[in-house]
Amino acid sequence: MMSSTSPSIELIGSVRSESEVLFGDLRLAVRANQWTCLLGASGIGKSTILRLIAGLPTHVKLDGSIKSNDHLPISNRVSYMAQNDLLIPWATVSANVSLGNKLRGEKFSPEKKLKIIEKVGLMDHKKKYPFQLSGGQRQRAALARTLMENTPIVLLDEPFGSLDSNTREEMIDLTFESLKGKTVLFVTHDPHEAARLCESIYILGRQKTTSNRSLKPPFPKTYSDKLVFDLQYSLLEKIKSNRS
């Protein structure tokens, strides 16, 4: 349904609300086929940037532009995965996975859906309702829905934030592996996740947003990678200094 090649995205400009400037001079280059990370303290407005790219209503105004390298519209080939899994409580896992198809009124292949559910490991739970699932299972269901959407651009808003560490490890690997080949913009406040997963890292600050050094491919890095730890500490320092 979607074009298979992922575009790169460029966001240039300043973001302001009625009363204040959120991001003064923003220059983000989100490259195709890799993970780009927006790192910043909680409450700084990371999600707002995702909403701007997704074409969702926000309380802010962007003076500038969001462009893709293929000059096609962006907001109609985006899927969105948040910390809150956004599963529909009255629908089963299976129905949640194909929600997008239903809302667009389009036919889809049930085999494809089953394959995706199997891939995220929810075959035994596909007829359950979200409230019957654990936090990790819910996030798997949300991932399955994102995979079902199969859009070339995926926006991730702290999708691992609410998971316990074991579940998080599994979820990180599964998500990274299954989103291969897509343009992924990943928002987090956790420098560890940024260092492990992202080929480009931006540190958001009120005054300036800086592009930071990142590790060399391949990704994802393992939990205990020494380089990850080194980068993680330097990122943490920069987030702190950017906050003030």
Next chain:
Amino acid sequence: MKAIIYIVCTFLSIFFFWELAVRLANPPPYILPTPYSVLVAFKENSLLIYEHSIVTIVEVLIGLTIGIILGMITALTLEIFVTARLILRPLLIFSQSIPVFAVAPLLTLWLGYGILSKVVMAILIIYFPVTSAFHDGLSQTPKRYLDLAKTMRGTNRRNLLYLKIPHSIPSLCSGIKLASVYAPIGAVIGEWVGSSQGLGYLMILANGRVKTDLMFASLFTLGILSITLFGLISYLLQISLSKYLKA
């Protein structure tokens, strides 16, 4: 089960103290009959009460059905059309400032002494609670779902069908339960104002003939019917819509 025992005990003790009070104070039976004489009146007039109950039940059920359907249609219209919201909403709220009792004589004048004026009365009294509850549910669909739907490029019609309506089902159910309590009130008001059948009519009749025991018997019948209706509707909603209600 425990709840039922409590309720039965409460009622039994109410009846006990009622009987006690009447025996001690000894008022004339047309002022306050004993529970026992009410029971006797109920037994003696059971056929009469039954016939009039049927009329009231029919009025209530028809009124309830039409009122709920009209309320739902209005709520959907309010949700879909901004213009409808601007025009209809103030009108609806204004209409609520007129007591339904005040309209009853008019309805009887226009629609006659038959069943129709009572059905309309029941409709009028439940229409607003259903509309209001359903529309609240529709308009309070969490923004995060609608945002998600937007990124999924869902159409307005489908968002309504698959997100807003399912989300509003708990509120709609509250509205319908409320309606099931109000509908008998509407029907009985209609019967009071002018009719030749129904429990409301029977009450007025018994009252006029100082058959206070029969009046009480009718009143209790109405109470039991209303509670049964409420229980039945709550149960049906619960089993048929459980997946929307438990989440």
